[in-house]
Amino acid sequence: MKPLPKEFDTIxxxxxxxxxxxxxxxxxxxxTDYKRPTFSIDTPPPYPSGEFHMGNVLNWTYFDMVARYKxxxxxxxxxxxxxxxxxxxxxxxxxxxxxxxxxxxPPDKFRSLCMKLVEKYIAMMKEGIxxxxxxxxxxxxxxxxxxxxxxxxxxSFIILYSRGLIYQGTHPVNWCPRCETAIADAEVDYEExxxxxxxxxxxxxxxxxxxxxxxxxxxxxxxxxxxxxNPTDGRYAKYIxxxxxxxxxxxxxxxxxxxxxxxxxxxxxxxxCTYGDKEDVRTVKRHNLPVITLLAENxxxxxxxxKYKGLTIEEVKKAIVKDLEAEGLxxxxxxxxxxxxxxxxxxxxxxxxxxxxxxxxxxxxTDRVAKEANEIVWYPDYxxxxxxxxxxxxxxxxxxxxxxxxxxxxxxxxxxxxGETILAEEEWVPIDPKLENPRIDKCPKCGGKEFIPExxxxxxxxxxxxxxxxxxxxxxxxxxxRLFPADLHPSGVDIIRTWAYYLMxxxxxxxxxxPFKSCLINGMVxxxxxxxxxxxxxxxxxxxxxxxxYGADAARQWAAxxxxxxxxxxxxxxxxxxxxxxxxxxxxxxxxxSSQLVDFVPGENFELQLLDRWVLSxxxxxxxxxxxxxxxxxxxxxxxEVRNFTWHIxxxxxxxxxxxxxxxAELYGEAKRKAAxxxxxxxxxxxxxxxxxITPHITEEIYQTMxxxxxxxxxxxxxxxxxxxxxxFDEAAEKEGDxxxxxxxxxxxEKAEKRKPLNAIIKRVKVYAGxxxxxxxxxxxxxxxxxxxxxxxxxxxxxxxEGRTVPQYVEVSFTTEYE
Ligand SMILES: [Zn+2]
Ligand SMILES: [Zn+2]
Numbered sequence: 001m002k003p004l005p006k007e008f009d010t011i012x013x014x015x016x017x018x019x020x021x022x023x024x025x026x027x028x029x030x031x032t033d034y035k036r037p038t039f040s041i042d043t044p045p046p047y048p049s050g051e052f053h054m055g056n057v058l059n060w061t062y063f064d065m066v067a068r069y070k071x072x073x074x075x076x077x078x079x080x081x082x083x084x085x086x087x088x089x090x091x092x093x094x095x096x097x098x099x100x101x102x103x104x105x106p107p108d109k110f111r112s113l114c115m116k117l118v119e120k121y122i123a124m125m126k127e128g129i130x131x132x133x134x135x136x137x138x139x140x141x142x143x144x145x146x147x148x149x150x151x152x153x154x155x156s157f158i159i160l161y162s163r164g165l166i167y168q169g170t171h172p173v174n175w176c177p178r179c180e181t182a183i184a185d186a187e188v189d190y191e192e193x194x195x196x197x198x199x200x201x202x203x204x205x206x207x208x209x210x211x212x213x214x215x216x217x218x219x220x221x222x223x224x225x226x227x228x229x230n231p232t233d234g235r236y237a238k239y240i241x242x243x244x245x246x247x248x249x250x251x252x253x254x255x256x257x258x259x260x261x262x263x264x265x266x267x268x269x270x271x272x273c274t275y276g277d278k279e280d281v282r283t284v285k286r287h288n289l290p291v292i293t294l295l296a297e298n299x300x301x302x303x304x305x306x307k308y309k310g311l312t313i314e315e316v317k318k319a320i321v322k323d324l325e326a327e328g329l330x331x332x333x334x335x336x337x338x339x340x341x342x343x344x345x346x347x348x349x350x351x352x353x354x355x356x357x358x359x360x361x362x363x364x365x366t367d368r369v370a371k372e373a374n375e376i377v378w379y380p381d382y383x384x385x386x387x388x389x390x391x392x393x394x395x396x397x398x399x400x401x402x403x404x405x406x407x408x409x410x411x412x413x414x415x416x417x418x419g420e421t422i423l424a425e426e427e428w429v430p431i432d433p434k435l436e437n438p439r440i441d442k443c444p445k446c447g448g449k450e451f452i453p454e455x456x457x458x459x460x461x462x463x464x465x466x467x468x469x470x471x472x473x474x475x476x477x478x479x480x481x482r483l484f485p486a487d488l489h490p491s492g493v494d495i496i497r498t499w500a501y502y503l504m505x506x507x508x509x510x511x512x513x514x515p516f517k518s519c520l521i522n523g524m525v526x527x528x529x530x531x532x533x534x535x536x537x538x539x540x541x542x543x544x545x546x547x548x549x550y551g552a553d554a555a556r557q558w559a560a561x562x563x564x565x566x567x568x569x570x571x572x573x574x575x576x577x578x579x580x581x582x583x584x585x586x587x588x589x590x591x592x593x594s595s596q597l598v599d600f601v602p603g604e605n606f607e608l609q610l611l612d613r614w615v616l617s618x619x620x621x622x623x624x625x626x627x628x629x630x631x632x633x634x635x636x637x638x639x640x641e642v643r644n645f646t647w648h649i650x651x652x653x654x655x656x657x658x659x660x661x662x663x664x665a666e667l668y669g670e671a672k673r674k675a676a677x678x679x680x681x682x683x684x685x686x687x688x689x690x691x692x693x694i695t696p697h698i699t700e701e702i703y704q705t706m707x708x709x710x711x712x713x714x715x716x717x718x719x720x721x722x723x724x725x726x727x728x729f730d731e732a733a734e735k736e737g738d739x740x741x742x743x744x745x746x747x748x749x750e751k752a753e754k755r756k757p758l759n760a761i762i763k764r765v766k767v768y769a770g771x772x773x774x775x776x777x778x779x780x781x782x783x784x785x786x787x788x789x790x791x792x793x794x795x796x797x798x799x800x801x802e803g804r805t806v807p808q809y810v811e812v813s814f815t816t817e818y819e
């Protein structure tokens with residue numbers, strides 16, 4: 001066997017294996033293998049942001065540890081990687097970089113700028129995934145902006161439309177006036193801001209009397225369609241049914257009773273506008289009130305705003321407040337904090353707008369989502385309520401159309417003559433209706449020959465919410481259900497309401513089946529100050545900085561050890577440094593082992609000694625604990641177990657205790673040296689295997705130098721996970737070994753306290769074992785004690801005696817005598 005070199009250059013070694021693994025095809029899914037069970041991972045295709053940040057490092061380390069573990073457990077693992085390209089994020093970025101708006105360029109030009117930016121970002125993020133050592137099968141790589149992908153998105157649209165689960169309607173939706181598009185509830189971020197509550201007089205028709213109304217949005221006065229009070233509010237019951245005048249526009253509206261009005265808010269009288277907020281939407285619907293659209297799609301006031309036409313929201317607010325004041329209708333203004341909904345991509349406050357949109361019927365699926373969520377295994381379990389709560393909180397169906405450019409086209413046309421909706425046939429996709437006509441001669445309804453394309457495009461979540469089926473090969477592979485539902489969907493705690501939810505509703509609607517069998521949730525990465533990591537907070541650490549300094553295996557240990565699955569974990573440099581120190585310890589231990597195994601031939605005769613059986617038994621129990629932890633995705637427990645065992649039991653205790661068998665082989669005899677060789681060989685290999693999912697590079701490097709030839713697998717990552725052999729559990733050996741090693745440790749500790757070098761010879765040691773059982777154990781293993789502690793002569797007595805006691809075994813004590 002070859003000895004390992006002294007130096008270990010992390011970065012060079014990691015790069016080498018990343019390249020070789022890909023060349024050797026170690027992580028390819030084998031479509032032709034029907035013997036091994038499959039394990040499919042629904043890798044969420046990331047939205048290309050250009051940066052593989054520490055949060056990504058955490059996610060991908062999680063998926064990769066599962067992938068590697070399952071592969072070693074004998075599964076044919078499917079670990080795909082795609083890129084979720086479309087969407088507002090990229091468009092907003094292109095608009096910023098080129099200082100343009102979507103309308104300034106022809107759509108195809110704008111789209112190609114988006115694609116260019118996406119490709120640049122993908123290259124940067126892909127580099128991050130590779131450098132982290134992820135065992136992705138790169139032959140599966142895909143981009144949702146490729147026609148071959150959006151063919152599938154369009155196909156799913158056609159199927160759902162045909163089933164009546166997609167419809168067009170004019171309903172209020174969240175609207176970003178800057179991006180000029182509808183957005184879904186999940187794309188709205190909420191922020192607390194200080195606002196103002198205006199107390200405004202609404203006069204009755206016959207002068208004199210008035211009601212005082214409190215509102216945070218006086219700019220919506222021109223769109224006021226009713227005034228509401230709570231019917232149980234005695235102060236106002238007598239006004240119900242009367243007419244009142246809306247100031248500034250001098251229009252009369254009715255005072256209506258509505259149980260949704262909170263009598264304790266403001267004056268207890270509210271104006272209902274179309275639409276100041278979501279509550280207005282509900283009230284308008286309940287009372288079947290008229291709708292006055294006040295905002296144009298670009299967020300400016302339209303003709304319904306009268307003299308305020310053309311102003312922005314902020315401008316009209318100021319103007320109206322000023323006008324109210326001038327007319328003596330503004331009683332007072334109070335400060336209050338309020339939740340403001342912002343566009344997730346550009347942070348502009350959202351408005352509510354009515355416009356014809358496409359919707360998917362998601363609310364009718366809520367009970368089914370809840371039922372399926374209960375059948376999925378969640379790591380950690382409590383995360384499932386987040387999904388169910390979110391599903392139940394949704395007021396509206398999912399608005400799936402967007403008024404944007406860089407997205408999957410909606411495969412629909414309208415007859416110019418009669419307006420009939422023409423849906424693309426399944427065979428026509430991929431198709432862009434803006435570039436191609438429907439493949440029919442005439443309108444099936446009126447015979448008209450001219451068609452108008454649907455210009456709206458699909459929400460990018462329509463692309464990424466079918467990944468479980470697409471990864472499995474739908475619709476092209478006949479056997480796609482072999483990999484569906486996915487065995488594992490990994491997700492961040494922040495995207496349960498989007499990714500996990502949309503996957504659920506889409507796959508249930510399309511295939512009457514849940515998309516995945518288990519869901520692994522990772523928390524957020526916090527800065528070292530405990531706050532969310534962010535560039536503006538100056539607690540931000542860039543991934544390349546970490547990888548360049550300490551390498552992937554150290555960074556992965558930070559991710560694995562950071563905390564329980566699902567909890568937020570802080571980034572701390574000392575955690576990565578500790579990971580790196582552990583790798584050095586492992587390397588040095590392996591180097592010692594390899595230097596002692598130069599003449600080792602596996603399978604030769606040997607006599608296992610007590611400490612050999614002791615460490616082998618402990619390694620077996622370690623295997624059991626690590627296996628159980630990995631089965632439950634408890635990565636922190638798995639890693640701590642292996643690190644403790646390697647560092648303290650294997651290196652500090654076992655290796656130290658057997659060194660003498662090698663250095664003074666003539667005293668101990670060949671069989672005992674060979675037993676130590678066998679044990680070192682076996683236990684180190686076990687450590688490498690247990691660590692392989694967490695630190696894949698260093699373990700591979702050691703495996704290839706020391707084990708590949710004997711074991712036969714072309715990579716450590718293709719070896720079989722050790723099966724636990726209860727016959728290897730040796731309680732007696734563990735008990736005896738623990739005693740011997742505790743005694744040895746205490747003798748060495750005393751030596752250190754006396755400032756003697758570790759190899760100083762002790763002339764005589766007298767051990768008072770405290771009882772005859774301990775005396776027998778110690779006597780049987782006196783050779784190991786002599787060798788490890790450099791003792792010339794030892795006397796073992798069964799009785800209790802004076803001297804230094806061994807902390808874990810207080811009945812045992814000893815005295816020493818030096819030259
Ligand atoms: Zn926006
Ligand atoms: Zn027609």
